[in-house]
Amino acid sequence: MLTLELSQLPVGYHLRRAPDRALAVVDGLELPLDRLSPEDACAVDVEPRRFFIGDSVSVRFLGQGLATPLIRASVASVHEALRDGNPGRLDLGFRGTDVATARQIAAFVETLRREGVVRASGTRVFSRELLVDPERIAHLAQILARNRTRALVRLPGQPAGAVLRLIQCDRDRRTLTWDCGTARIEDVVQAELIGHSSIFELDRLPVREAGDGQVVTPLPLRLVRTRRRAVGRVRASGELRVRFRHPIWRELVAVRTVRDFSFRGISFWCDAVEDLVYPGLHLHEVEVSGEGLGVPVRFRAEVRMVVNSYLTSEPCGGNQAVGMSLQPRSRADRCRWAQMVGDRLYPATRNCGDGGPGLWEVFESSGYFALSGKEPEVFARRRHDFQEAGRKLDAAPELGGRVVWSSSHGVECTVSVNKVYRHSWMGHQMARRPSASDGPSPSVKEALRETFLRAFESAHSDPDIRWFVGYIEASVRWMRAANIEFAQAHLAGDQAVALPFRLREGIPDPGTLLTPGLEVGEPEKGDRELVLDALERCRSSAYREAFDLVPARFDLAEISRRWTKAGMVRGRELRVVRRRGVPLAAAICERGEPGINLFHLLDSVRLVVLPGGDLLSPEEREVALEALLRDASRWYARARAQGFVYYQELESGVHADAAGLRDLGAGFVWALSAQLLPEWMEHVYELTSPRAPDP
Numbered sequence: 001m002l003t004l005e006l007s008q009l010p011v012g013y014h015l016r017r018a019p020d021r022a023l024a025v026v027d028g029l030e031l032p033l034d035r036l037s038p039e040d041a042c043a044v045d046v047e048p049r050r051f052f053i054g055d056s057v058s059v060r061f062l063g064q065g066l067a068t069p070l071i072r073a074s075v076a077s078v079h080e081a082l083r084d085g086n087p088g089r090l091d092l093g094f095r096g097t098d099v100a101t102a103r104q105i106a107a108f109v110e111t112l113r114r115e116g117v118v119r120a121s122g123t124r125v126f127s128r129e130l131l132v133d134p135e136r137i138a139h140l141a142q143i144l145a146r147n148r149t150r151a152l153v154r155l156p157g158q159p160a161g162a163v164l165r166l167i168q169c170d171r172d173r174r175t176l177t178w179d180c181g182t183a184r185i186e187d188v189v190q191a192e193l194i195g196h197s198s199i200f201e202l203d204r205l206p207v208r209e210a211g212d213g214q215v216v217t218p219l220p221l222r223l224v225r226t227r228r229r230a231v232g233r234v235r236a237s238g239e240l241r242v243r244f245r246h247p248i249w250r251e252l253v254a255v256r257t258v259r260d261f262s263f264r265g266i267s268f269w270c271d272a273v274e275d276l277v278y279p280g281l282h283l284h285e286v287e288v289s290g291e292g293l294g295v296p297v298r299f300r301a302e303v304r305m306v307v308n309s310y311l312t313s314e315p316c317g318g319n320q321a322v323g324m325s326l327q328p329r330s331r332a333d334r335c336r337w338a339q340m341v342g343d344r345l346y347p348a349t350r351n352c353g354d355g356g357p358g359l360w361e362v363f364e365s366s367g368y369f370a371l372s373g374k375e376p377e378v379f380a381r382r383r384h385d386f387q388e389a390g391r392k393l394d395a396a397p398e399l400g401g402r403v404v405w406s407s408s409h410g411v412e413c414t415v416s417v418n419k420v421y422r423h424s425w426m427g428h429q430m431a432r433r434p435s436a437s438d439g440p441s442p443s444v445k446e447a448l449r450e451t452f453l454r455a456f457e458s459a460h461s462d463p464d465i466r467w468f469v470g471y472i473e474a475s476v477r478w479m480r481a482a483n484i485e486f487a488q489a490h491l492a493g494d495q496a497v498a499l500p501f502r503l504r505e506g507i508p509d510p511g512t513l514l515t516p517g518l519e520v521g522e523p524e525k526g527d528r529e530l531v532l533d534a535l536e537r538c539r540s541s542a543y544r545e546a547f548d549l550v551p552a553r554f555d556l557a558e559i560s561r562r563w564t565k566a567g568m569v570r571g572r573e574l575r576v577v578r579r580r581g582v583p584l585a586a587a588i589c590e591r592g593e594p595g596i597n598l599f600h601l602l603d604s605v606r607l608v609v610l611p612g613g614d615l616l617s618p619e620e621r622e623v624a625l626e627a628l629l630r631d632a633s634r635w636y637a638r639a640r641a642q643g644f645v646y647y648q649e650l651e652s653g654v655h656a657d658a659a660g661l662r663d664l665g666a667g668f669v670w671a672l673s674a675q676l677l678p679e680w681m682e683h684v685y686e687l688t689s690p691r692a693p694d695p
Contacts, residue, residue, distance in 0.1 A: 011280025012037025013109055013118040022063030022116045026051075026090070033061060034089060036118070037278045038102040038246055043267045045090045051075045051662030059092060061108055062683060064115050068108050072096055099249045106273040113308070129162060131223040138219060139514065141169040144193055146198070148179075153184065153190040154672075165465070166193060174219045175208065185215050187676075196685045197678040198227045208443070219597070227678045231457040233262035234344045240290035242324075244283050244301070246276055249469045258288065263341050265304070265325045272306050272320045279303055283306050286326070291341045298329040299337075338458050344449040351401045351458060353394030358388075358411035359404055363598075366431040371473060371599075373664065378425060382642065389568070392593070396566035398462070400425070405447040405457040409433075413447035417455045418504075419546040420560050420570070424671070425459040425464035427545045428597055430479065448686035452482070453681060465674045467546040471503070471601055471647070474666040484668050486683050491675060497671035503659040505645040507604075507630065508637035515627035523574045526664065531574065531586045534608050538650060546671035548572075549588075552575040554673055556590075568593035570602070573634065576610075577627045584613040585621075587628040589635055594642065599664075603644040605632050607651050621656045629659035 014035045015022055023035040024043040029050075031043035041059065046434040051057070052188060053073040072090040080115035082087040097105075112118045130139055144166050151164045162185075166414030178189065185206060193200040201224040205217035218569035240258035245446045254275045255270040256349020266288065266385050270277060285672050289296035305323040328334035342351055360383065363369055369376040393401050404411045416429040430451075435444045457469060472479050487496035514520065523531075544550050548559075556572045575587040585607060607628055636644045647669060648656055656663070672680060 007100060007287060011039065012112065012278050015112070015118050016116070022061065022112060024049075024059055024092075026059045026092070027057050030438035031090065033063070033119075034185075036061065036105070037279075037280070038097070038105045038109075038276050039094055039521075041073075041094075042093045043090045043092070044087045047088065051078060051090055053078060056095075057092070058369045063103070063108070063117065064107055064111055066111055069102050071099060071101060071105075072501060075553070082313055084495055099252065101296060102249060102276055105275055106278070109278070110273055112261055114528070120223075128227075129225045129315065132221070134219075134221075136167065136497055137221075137223050138171045138174075140200070140223065140225075141166070142171065143196065143686050143689045145169040145176070147685075149176070149195060151193045153180075153183070153185070153189060153191045155185070163388075164189075164191060166524075169219070169245055176205070176219060178212060178215050178217065178561045180215055181213055186210060189215065189217050195682065196232055196425055196636060197681055198225050200225055201303050210340060227682070231263045231460060231681070232345055233260045233265075234341070235260045239297060240266075240288055242266060243287045243289070243296070245285040245333075246534045247282060247284055249276060252276060254642060258290070261288075261341060262345075265319055265323060265337060267323045269319045270322055272322070274472060275305050277306060277322055279306060280371065286324075288337075289682075292343070293336065297333045297337045297340075299326040300329060301326050301586050312568060331398050334461065338461050339397070342454050345457075346454045347403075348407070348447075349403055349405045349450050349454045351397070351403050353392070353401055353456065354388035354447040359402065359407070362404075362411050362414055362431050362433050363429075365433050367434075368429070368431040371476075371600075374599075379598055381570070382595065382598055385642075386598060387595070389593050389595030390470040392568050393596075396568070399566055399568070400459070402429070403458075404450050405451045405539060407443060407447075412443070413451045415451050416597070417453045417459045419459075419462065419559065419562075420592070420602060421467075421469070421546070421556070422553045423456055423464055424469045424546050424548070425456075425457060425462065425465060425467075425470060426601075427459075427470045430476075445688040445690060448478070449684065452688075453682050456677065457681070460674060460677050467542075467671050468677075469497075470544050471670045472670050473503075474500075474668060476656050480668075482687055483670050483672075486680055487670055487672055491540075492541055495668055495676055497540065497543045499543065499649055499669040501647050501649040501667055501669055502656075503664040503667050504648050505600075505664050506633055506636070506644045506659070506661045508639075508641050508644065509633045510637040512630045512633040512637075514634075515558060515623060518577055518584075518624060520575055520577045520627055523576050524583075526572060527576050527583055527586065530589070530610050532607050533584075535612055542671055542673070563593065573635070575597075575631055577624050577631070579612075579624070582612045582615065583610050584624040585609045585628060587632055589632055589643065589644075591639055600641070600643040600645055603636060603641050605629065605644060605646040606649070607646070609651065618653070622653045622658070625653070626658045629656060629661060633659070 012035055015033055022032045024031045026103045031045050034044050035042040053075050057073050058070050059073050060070050071097045074095055076091040076093040079089040093299050145168050148167055151166055153162045153164050155162055162183040165179040166176060167179045171565050174492045184205060191202050202220045205220060207215050207217055209216040236258045237635045238257055241255055242258055244254045245254035256270045259267045259269060267302060283301045286299040286301045287296035302325045303322060304325050307321045328337055328679055329399055369379045402416045406412040415427060417425050417427050420426045429567060472483050487498040490496040532551055535544055548556060560571045567593050571591045573589050576588060577585050586625050587604040592606050609626055646656060646661055
């Protein structure tokens with residue numbers, strides 16, 4: 001028996017509110033139809049309590065002169081009318097429906113869709129923004145024009161749309177120039193511009209000039225920006241096939257050609273009636289095969305949209321375009337899919353562990369080794385660990401990798417991403433070979449864009465991801481613009497962190513002298529709770545969640561297990577300083593695999609002042625914090641670490657200098673909710689757009 005559980009998302013299609021356009025006849029009682037799919041339905045009932053959960057009923061559907069056969073169903077749930085005026089609802093799950101009957105229901109739905117009676121269940125929309133500021137509209141139009149952005153245009157009297165490209169925005173004349181190819185556009189342009197992760201809807205714009213495959217229109221007075229995609233997607237050309245078995249009518253197995261794909265989904269052409277696909281359908285046996293994959297990649301999937309071909313620019317025999325979100329069934333499936341998609345989306349990049357000698361040369365030529373006043377010779381001693389860590393990452397890509405962008409001259413740009421906390425990926429080691437010209441060349445911006453997009457979009461394919469984190473040097477202007485300025489706009493919503501700090505470097509030394517009168521050691525009963533309470537008072541929720549400074553994940557047990565399984569180090573230990581048994585402050589000491597980060601950012605210390613330390617004088621508190629840093633030097637020596645860093649955040653003072661730590665300069669502790677990825681990638685896309693041509 002198929003029933004609709006209350007925890008499930010509604011499937012199928014909702015009807016537009018119109019009297020008597022479609023009816024559900026339930027045991028002879030005519031009720032307005034609210035939602036319908038081949039597996040269930042929802043009817044509007046002002047007295048739903050005439051039915052009870054589990055009741056067996058007979059139902060048929062009427063509308064637009066059509067009728068379905070009688071269908072056996074059971075009452076899945078009953079919803080009373082609400083005081084706000086919303087009517088009661090009756091949810092029905094169909095029982096024992098065969099394929100022929102299910103297709104009759106699907107054909108009935110398709111008829112209603114053609115008549116404009118039904119609409120698809122809403123797909124996920126990240127945000128929708130109405131823009132009316134003329135300068136903001138002109139700014140966006142310039143960026144879209146520099147990137148020669150595609151636009152889908154509806155043409156009167158033609159079932160299919162046409163594809164244009166926006167090629168110029170003249171801010172002085174307030175005009176847009178479009179490349180329309182062979183399409184004849186004489187009166188108006190009504191377009192949807194397709195950005196990296198947004199769709200820009202324009203009002204009807206009159207054509208001012210037309211000729212030589214181009215048309216000129218005025219700038220729109222308003223623009224609707226809808227962010228629908230988390231990541232970019234690439235158009236397929238027939239080389240990939242998707243195969244799926246229907247979860248309800250298991251005798252149905254479909255093989256279809258993939259239309260486009262991304263890290264998290266695909267779309268393909270099909271006949272929605274024959275294949276019985278509809279929004280909300282969950283598929284458990286999905287395979288994608290073809291060029292670049294070797295053996296098929298297996299997924300679980302959910303149908304997110306079904307769109308008739310006449311609503312796209314690619315008519316395909318009257319069939320429907322189906323969008324499907326994907327969840328790889330195994331670690332190997334996820335890694336293989338991410339590698340193939342990344343290679344196709346950004347063909348100049350590759351995601352690797354080692355990176356070869358060309359990667360090391362980029363670090364040398366970019367000045368990365370001179371950041372924070374470091375001497376390049378220091379890093380030569382770390383090269384072996386760097387290469388060893390790369391080989392281990394090659395065998396464990398689910399923990400991260402090094403993305404490189406290459407040209408005919410070799411590796412030009414790189415960034416590393418690693419899963420360092422349970423739900424957080426760290427971006428680090430961004431380096432770019434300097435341009436030979438005076439200003440940034442198009443290839444430089446292209447390298448930055450594609451390296452960034454591939455690294456963070458591939459990390460975003462991790463189903464556990466909630467946060468991106470990093471440590472941004474304050475003196476690198478581009479990193480401030482791409483990361484910090486964007487994060488600062490989202491601090492109020494607790495979706496980001498942009499906390500200033502100073503980076504301090506320590507040298508592990510087992511002979512470091514301890515501070516007389518103070519004891520530093522492992523935490524005692526209740527100490528961890530004191531630390532967590534202190535963090536809750538002085539750090540935002542976003543900070544604590546992103547860096548696993550919460551009770552359930554404080555010990556890093558799960559992420560440590562994953563790194564250990566890959567033959568690498570990741571862990572955390574708490575150290576507490578006391579005076580006469582009273583805890584004064586604590587050090588949160590973390591360990592990371594040598595060579596993952598060349599500045600030892602995973603071998604890090606955070607200091608937290610406890611209530612006992614708040615009672616001390618400023619001078620005494622500085623001594624207690626100094627004692628923790630001296631103990632950290634001995635702790636990292638026992639762990640055989642080559643170095644460690646201290647993130648000096650809110651704990652200002654002289655304790656780091658007194659403990660002999662070197663000052664590497666100012667920076668920002670950065671974190672960003674993964675939910676903001678579409679908006680953030682659009683921000684990066686804007687920053688890396690080609691410059692406007694010289695007048």
